Amino acid sequence: xxxxxxxxxxxxxxxxxxxxxxxxxxxxxxxxxxxxxxxxxxxxxxxxxxxxxxxxxxxxxxxxxxxxxxxxxxxxxxxxxxxxxxxxxxxxxxxxxxxxxxxxxxxxxxxxxxxxxxxxxxxxxxxxxxxxxx
Amino acid sequence: xxxxxxxxxxxxxxxxxxxxxxxxxxxxxxxxxxxxxxxxxxxxxxxxxxxxxxxxxxxxxxxxxxxxxxxxxxxxxxxxxxxxxxxxxxxxxxxxxxxxxxxxxxxxxxxxxxxxxxxxxxxxxxxxxxxxxxxxxxxxxxxxxxxxxxxxxxxxxxxxxxxxxxxxxxxxxxxxxxxxxxxxxxxxxxxxxxxxxxxxxxxxxxxxxxxxxxxxxxxxxxxxxxxxxxxxxxxxxxxxxxxxxxxxxxxxxxxxxxxxxxxxxxxxxxxxxxxxxxxxxxxxxxxxx
Numbered sequence: 003x004x005x006x007x008x009x010x011x012x013x014x015x016x017x018x019x020x021x022x023x024x025x026x027x028x029x030x031x032x033x034x035x036x037x038x039x040x041x042x043x044x045x046x047x048x049x050x051x052x053x054x055x056x057x058x059x060x061x062x063x064x065x066x067x068x069x070x071x072x073x074x075x076x077x078x079x080x081x082x083x084x085x086x087x088x089x090x091x092x093x094x095x096x097x098x099x100x101x102x103x104x105x106x107x108x109x110x111x112x113x114x115x116x117x118x119x120x121x122x123x124x125x126x127x128x129x130x131x132x133x134x135x136x
Numbered sequence: 137x138x139x140x141x142x143x144x145x146x147x148x149x150x151x152x153x154x155x156x157x158x159x160x161x162x163x164x165x166x167x168x169x170x171x172x173x174x175x176x177x178x179x180x181x182x183x184x185x186x187x188x189x190x191x192x193x194x195x196x197x198x199x200x201x202x203x204x205x206x207x208x209x210x211x212x213x214x215x216x217x218x219x220x221x222x223x224x225x226x227x228x229x230x231x232x233x234x235x236x237x238x239x240x241x242x243x244x245x246x247x248x249x250x251x252x253x254x255x256x257x258x259x260x261x262x263x264x265x266x267x268x269x270x271x272x273x274x275x276x277x278x279x280x281x282x283x284x285x286x287x288x289x290x291x292x293x294x295x296x297x298x299x300x301x302x303x304x305x306x307x308x309x310x311x312x313x314x315x316x317x318x319x320x321x322x323x324x325x326x327x328x329x330x331x332x333x334x335x336x337x338x339x340x341x342x343x344x345x346x347x348x349x350x351x352x353x354x355x356x357x358x359x360x361x362x363x364x365x366x367x368x369x370x371x372x373x374x375x376x377x378x379x380x381x382x383x384x385x386x387x388x389x390x391x392x393x394x395x396x397x398x399x400x401x402x403x404x405x406x407x408x409x410x411x412x413x414x415x416x417x418x419x420x421x422x423x424x425x
């Protein structure tokens with residue numbers, strides 16, 4: 003298992019593409035299947051964009067881990083934005099405070115094996131995405 | 137000259153030409169005179185322009201420990217640094233060379249200060265400290281300009297790429313297609329939509345095929361852009377087909393919870409085209425069958 007991690011600062015829309023690229027490279031290097039790659043990278047894309055749209059900036063750290071004895075990939079996205087007032091509502095499909103479809107958060111949760119959402123109003127939000135490589 | 141009035145402002149007044157030629161010598165010695173991309177005459181002119189601007193500003197503004205680069209008196213220096221940075225960035229000067237160009241001015245200031253203040257070491261140290269801070273501020277500003285200029289170049293290239301990467305092709309009578317590649321951000325999505333709608337009018341198209349085979353990730357934002365474009369195409373009386381939905385993209389879209397109502401989707405461009413042929417009443421058959 004390697005301990006390498008990649009840190010991506012999220013400030014502008016192009017950084018979302020960069021986060022996707024880093025996640026894709028990490029998954030390629032780990033030998034993940036095509037479907038695992040597509041699902042995880044899509045979730046990374048949603049969460050990274052959320053940080054930029056709702057908190058104006060954030061930091062994402064991508065690294066490898068272990069989930070139930072299997073090798074996994076982890077992306078942890080942290081922002082110091084306004085936080086989420088009602089997490090249950092935010093996870094519900096179709097709920098959005100912005101102009102999006104309101105599917106990003108709930109959708110990402112369905113795309114990964116482990117989804118963690120930690121948020122404090124006025125302080126920020128941390129989302130952890132983790133998926134087994136096979 | 138009384139030793140307590142000696143500072144970079146005073147030596148710039150009394151020894152301008154000497155400082156300028158010393159600076160040019162330092163630049164040559166440090167190997168930062170890129171005569172291949174910037175001629176010696178240009179370097180001399182840029183150095184003279186900058187030093188003159190500094191000399192002018194130093195007449196009014198403080199250059200001791202109260203030095204404040206935010207003072208409007210330094211506007212001329214900032215402007216000159218900006219022009220030189222822009223010129224050098226466009227010519228491909230490296231960041232190190234750009235930083236050295238300004239920093240090397242320090243050495244040109246130190247020599248006359250050392251000569252004039254040789255009897256008073258504490259004053260000399262003070263003046264060298266102040267001069268260092270002043271020149272460092274110039275160098276940092278030049279570096280900021282350099283980075284900004286680089287970013288502007290990258291942005292220009294990005295927008296140029298956006299323009300070329302959304303070609304709408306008339307693939308058959310009354311059928312247009314736009315193959316999408318790479319990332320579909322909001323700006324590109326807008327360009328694609330405009331180009332496509334325009335092409336529908338110009339080519340009197342009845343079917344528009346958006347091929348997303350080359351789009352690596354379809355997340356909710358991309359899906360939203362596609363839906364908007366499809367809706368606009370329908371409003372213009374044409375039909376929209378999205379082709380290139382691979383099995384992994386299909387699965388991902390379902391998990392995301394995205395629905396694509398009223399949009400015809402096909403696995404690849406070929407089946408998208410076959411559908412379009414059917415819609416406009418063109419029949420295809422293989423030879424010999």
